Amino acid sequence: MKKLLFAMVAFALCLGLNSCKKEAAATDDPAKAEVKAADDAAAAPNLADIVAKAKAEGANWTVDQWKEQFKGVMLAIKPMMLAMSEINGKMEAAGDDAGKLAEIMKEVSDVQAKFNDIDKQMNEFTQIAEGFENGKAVIDDEEWGKKMMEELGIPDVDI
Numbered sequence: 001m002k003k004l005l006f007a008m009v010a011f012a013l014c015l016g017l018n019s020c021k022k023e024a025a026a027t028d029d030p031a032k033a034e035v036k037a038a039d040d041a042a043a044a045p046n047l048a049d050i051v052a053k054a055k056a057e058g059a060n061w062t063v064d065q066w067k068e069q070f071k072g073v074m075l076a077i078k079p080m081m082l083a084m085s086e087i088n089g090k091m092e093a094a095g096d097d098a099g100k101l102a103e104i105m106k107e108v109s110d111v112q113a114k115f116n117d118i119d120k121q122m123n124e125f126t127q128i129a130e131g132f133e134n135g136k137a138v139i140d141d142e143e144w145g146k147k148m149m150e151e152l153g154i155p156d157v158d159i
Contacts, residue, residue, distance in 0.1 A: 044076050045072040045075055047117075047121045047125070048117075048121060054128045055128055058132050059132055066132075066135045066137070066138040070145075070148070073122070073125055074149065077154075078154050080115040081154050082154075082155065083111045087104060126139070
């Protein structure tokens with residue numbers, strides 16, 4: 001889990017340097033895809049609220065409560081992870097085409113601007129979790145982290 005969190009932070013900073021499995025479901029109808037994306041964004045919890053709650057109550061949380069909060073964090077960052085996965089897929093497809101890579105780098109800038117607070121909030125949440133025994137136990141449980149990411153449909157991050 002710790003590797004996963006650090007990977008997400010590194011990924012947010014260096015979108016073009018990491019590779020992702022592209023596991024986002026393809027759809028034939030772009031309108032349906034937009035509706036699903038809007039529904040996912042509306043259902044996502046607020047990362048800042050989770051961080052504030054962890055600061056205030058994290059010392060009293062059980063391992064299961066920390067797992068629920070980590071799940072909320074992953075739901076909050078899912079749109080960013082899907083966007084980065086899509087961009088990495090485009091980068092792999094572009095190969096050495098400088099024109100396509102320049103367009104993709106513009107998209108990278110747009111994604112970074114859109115999700116600029118997530119890196120800070122992820123670092124803060126991770127530091128808070130590491131400060132508590134139960135939070136650290138969840139970070140160290142890589143098997144649970146992988147299962148949770150798969151369950152939520154978040155792309156696997158390879159470093």
